[in-house]
Amino acid sequence: MRPNLLVLALLAATPFAAQASATWTTPAEASGFHTTPSYADTLAYLRRVVDASHGQVSMQPFGTTPEGRPMMAVVAAKDGDMTPDKARAAGKPIVLLQAGIHPGEIEGKDAGLMLLRDFAVTGKLAHLLDHAVLVFIPVYSVDGHENAGPYYRINQNGPEKMGFRGQSQYLNLNRDYVKADAPETIAWLKLWQAWQPDLLIDIHTTDGADYQYDLTYYTEDARKLPPSIAAWQARVIEGEAIPAYEKMGHLASPYLEFKDGRDPTKGIENFGSGPRFSTGYAAIRNRAGLLIETHMLKPYAVRVHGTYDIVRAVFDGINKDPTALTKASKDADAWAAALAATPDASVAVTFKMDPTPKPFTLKGYAFTQTKSDISGDTWIQYEPTKKKTYAIQSWLALQPDVAAPLPAAWAIPPQWAVVIQRLDAHHIPYTTTTQPVTVPATQDQLTEPRWAEKPFEGHHLLRDVAIAPTAQTVTLPAGTVIVRSDNADAVLTANLLDARAPDSLLRWGYLDAIFEPKEYGEPRVMEALARKMIAENPGLEAEFDAKVAADKAFADSPRARLSFFFEKSPWYTAQKVGAYPILRLDNNALQQAK
Template identity: 75%
Template sequence: MPGIFPARLLFTLAALSPVVVHAKDTWITPAEASSFRTTPSYAETVAYLRRLADAAPGTLRMETFGTTPEGRPMTVMIAAKDGDLTPAKAHAAGKPVILVQAGIHPGEIEGKDAGLMLLRDIAVTGRLPHLLDHAVLVYIPVYSVDGHENSGPYFRINQNGPEKMGFRGQSQYLNLNRDYVKADAPETRAWLTLWNTWRPDLLVDIHTTDGADYQPDLTWYAEDPHKLPPSIAAWQGHAFAGDAIPRFEKMGHIASPYLEFRDGRDITKGIENFGSGPRFSTGYAAIRNRAGLLIETHMLKPYAVRVRGSYDVVRSVLETVDEDPAALLKASKEADAWAASLSAGPEASVPVTFKKDPSPKPFTLKGFAFTQTKSDISGDIWVRYDTSQKKTYEIQSWNDLLPDVSAPLPAAWAIPPQWTVVIDRLDAHGIPYTRLATATRVKVVRDELTQPTWADKPFEGHHMLRDVAIAPTREDMTLPAGTVIVRADNTDAVLALNLLDARAPDSLLRWGYLDAIFEAKEYGEPRVLEALARKMMAEDPSLKTAFEAKVKSDPAFAANARARLMFFFERSPWYTAQKVGAYPVVRLNAATLQTLPPSL
């Protein structure tokens, strides 16, 4: 049954819990006071954090870093020794910055209650002061504050407590963990400003699973090495699988890499990569040249176990950093240098999509026995787990990825000034650029986009561009005064490419911000197009042959009078002059970049 948990592990966790607390204890957290039946409101959470900050002014600082759509302040806690409570002091002291965030999905709120306990034990009770010896902790207790306050008992049907939990979307019904690149939400804009202010070395994002039942109380995910700067891939391999997770398990937990089952009805068919990308937290950290760790406590374990799991895994990560802070700083520095050097190659490119490695690896799953019954309700398979019967399964893992589509990395991108929606996103992400002071005629590479198809249903408020044919073309182009020039010889090169290139799955084009380029604004009357078609066929017999072949082979086309006429119109200068599908973000090579006039 949901909620049943191995007695040995519960006993171990109780023994290893941060402190034995009683209602009369001064620093008991609201969740502890309720024996983890409930989680505090945002006001109660902020009040507790304020008490902590007041009790340890040299170690803790509480700040507001944004305002939600419903007008609530977004709170962040800074924890550091020696007064290193500002970005300047932290970086001057040579301390890595660890950004830990909770409540981006407010129903998955363990990280908030674990964070209150951890800050208390670091700064007030003195139980774990060493965690800040060589690092600075930037902690967001609740990222989606409006979603947190939209609380009730019926939002997470798959989850075992607390009694009430927040809603997955924020107040504009946006999922903030799909918003990192497109940055629609005010919360995301605030977070990006916080990121650019602190430039953290590691992001830890705390969630709760959905899906199957199994023994581990926590699963974790780090981006595939092919998505990362080499130095970050190497550091993560050692720090997570090699150190922090084994340390976490020695505290009495059972951990596993992220478990995305290929078939939820039959866990023995193996696991695969869930397909993270820049829209997600760790995917975004990757294109910012930084390490990232996704934590997923298991939904069916008691809330007390999930909170303590969050507490212990963050503690383990901080202890890993504390043991060798220079290694993380070195990885970040080398990652920035790597990104800045990518465009120096004559044929520079960066992978933007990834495919599953076809060669699986053996994987041991600590699970439970399960049954499969044909359902007379759904007509599908009904899966039920028996948590009284532990069972180990030897299965296959397709978690590893390989690069798929790569995007060209130019010396610079040029964005005409009228495309303010693109420039606005550059500003949100803090991507540096200059502007041309005068109009300039230059040689560029422009992508011509044809055959666009869009998703049938909206996703995060957008009908995404699902597919498009991309053909690079070289042309002479006049860049108007005010054109934005984004150079690629800096640390934000991979970030800019994922925002600006048509091939990138989370680019602004793919999210639908430039759909207008696919719309012809001038059109022809049918009687005029009839005459045009006859003239074009008379002048080009091969066109007549192609048209007749399409009429024969495509019944839908043959039955559509407008489509038959558009066959000719779209091949005429009357249509091509409109530059339908001409992508407005163009690429400049190094030679062209050097010829540009002074910038604003």
């Protein structure tokens, strides 16, 4: 009789178990992955998870958007390790998982809800955070998320409505990490500083070609990274997590940036991530970074489940040896702090393609190429019912290119508040001088500036400039900011302050005024000045005549012809046009400037 009673009891309990399970269905799951929830519904679901988590999940605001919405982070951990101090005391690596920096690419949010539910409520992934702490941003660009519509991502297969790529000030937050224009970025940098994560995972949906893979991924090239971070990424992400993900029934590839989008057989190359991007910023903060790009043409359900599976695969890899990641971070900080002590210390700030390609097997589709009568270009059309494998070449590897010298310290006069404000945004430590001090310094003289013709992220980028280091004796006024390089922020600071760095404040246009002379000469005065200079220096006339002969635009411009002489005169050089105000100090100068 007992077995029959047990069966009856199980049968009676089944509807209630099913109902309990159904109550934890996420909004995206409930819609059959046709839709993704609003921000309010997302937070409502997360609050339910928090309430049911027995203290393993919490929510905390970390900022406010320009339109006044709260930016929320979710912390998940076992054993009460819910704060940065407790996490570090427990020796647990901290993983910052962020979704919705591009709100139309929102798989990370819906996968994150499922992951948190299965960790803290259903117990399906109860082991997920045995040895790690998760800090989860369900929606980074909240204003962009709420500005949803059906026509934002022409390349993408669902959900029905998608958020807008820019935030409410039309800034792309995944180009803002260094310049930190957006309030969201300032808030994110505070969150980063508080938690100092060991790994950043940034979830996106790709654009571009069609192929079999449901997911592509990107990690920064080893030459961009501290050695310990490069080794950890190679071993755990590429060596363990990606193979584990594929064993779950998925297909993954390194990020596919085709050399020619009209012909995939011409090979792939590195897309050129830099510090303005998430993984590039993690790299200059001496941390591991993983970019996830689900494939835009796969059904939304496939993309969400793929995100769920790759994240749990990464955590499985961390859980096998959590101290390996925390040690990699510690070693990376020590590596950065020691860079300035090496002879002729420098930091690579640009990278170029390794000219030697490697073979790569592309799991793609058949395609046709047609001469377009609309664009006049080649129109590629894929045939996704016909799988095809291609043997192509890969130029993913990079080599260091331009290096920025690494001084003992940088000196920033107090009037350059815009620079100092960015140091504060990135929480870079510095001291200030209390009285004027005269020291030897290296100052870069900048000439031949060339700006982009069109704005990019609210700025006209300085595309090119000639840089000539000059030795100077300068008097630093009281209040001059001194930023040392013998600390973990050395690489970050070099990328922010050095004129050679493509994402430096100079290149973003914050110091454009140094290229503007404030005093000019009238043409009648410069005519006389030119003749006087030629009389005193006959070789100058030959130089002028050669430029007239070689440069028609110059020859046809009376202003340019007169400026040739004015810019070589003391009336111009006294204005110090192009003198880069951020100075480099050696150890002796640093000791004097304390």
